[in-house]
Amino acid sequence: MTTDTQQLNELERAYIVLTQKGLPICSQPYHWLAEQLKITVDQTLDITSDLISRGIIRRIAAVPNHYKLGYILNGMTTWDIKDDKAIEYGKKIGELPFVSHCYLRPRHLPNWHYNLFAMIHGRNTQEVQHYQDQIKELLKDVLQTHQGKSQDVLTSTRILKKTGLRLKVRN
Amino acid sequence: MDNLDKQLINLLQKGLPVCEKPFLAIAIALKTTxxxxxxxxxxxxDSGLLTRFGPMFDAACLGGAFTLAAMQVPQAQFDDIAKIVNSFEQVAHNYERENQLNMWFVIGTETQNEILEVIEQIEKKTGISVVNMPKEHEFFVGLYLPV
Incomplete structure (x- = not known):
């Protein structure tokens, strides 16, 4: 595991618990938060910036509903790339705007030889194909072939279960 | 959706500045109020176009363990097996996908050990082996869905 659980202090834990469901939609949302935390607005902004710099908060943003914006197709693309280049090239793929998740995962030989996973989203099949082609082009120097294949796309045919992952705030 | 709506969705996805009046900053950027x-x-x-607004947390940083797991399920048993797998509260997402490995799900637990316990129980209840694919490295993503 590369992501370690970061040490959080009492105040940071309280911050997370209060904002897990979101921030209030008002002119000064951090004023509300400062009041709840019984600290100043400046301190609240400082904690926010610090949590961002430590990677605990990715950003303060809105999460769109993919489907309602027309992004109805998702494909889990999987690639077999050279291990010694995996981190360098994985980073490039993660930076593509149409990739929502990007991971290195263990191979399970002989049946599963892909190590790079990139989830892509598109509005139609041409768009998804185009994105796949872009990834392939970026990876062309590090792709490996196993039993005649170096990539696969696993499109989802059915959602069987979808519940939010609960963010656990531990003591 | 008018032009301003689209610009707003695009900007709000990318993130707000950390300041006292973040929405004023957005308004100025978009020449509105x-x-x-x-x-x-x-x-x-309210309409569900956006599902949430606020800090986006890295779940793994907050403690807990996650993995992606897959199974090769015979078509005739598929729905029954799905029911068994979904009955585990630690299974958060489950998708049918086009592949020999045709069932893919995310397991989220408090500890690493619990992941292995859940996998063992799923294998016991379904009689099908589970391929465990925990992440070895996560890349920062900049998903952006322009409208």
């Missing part, structure tokens, strides 16, 4: 930005954002949340 803070009130219009707030009203539009509230409408989009």
């Amino acid at each position: 803070e009130e219009i930005v707030l009203n539009k954002l509230q409408d989009m949340l």
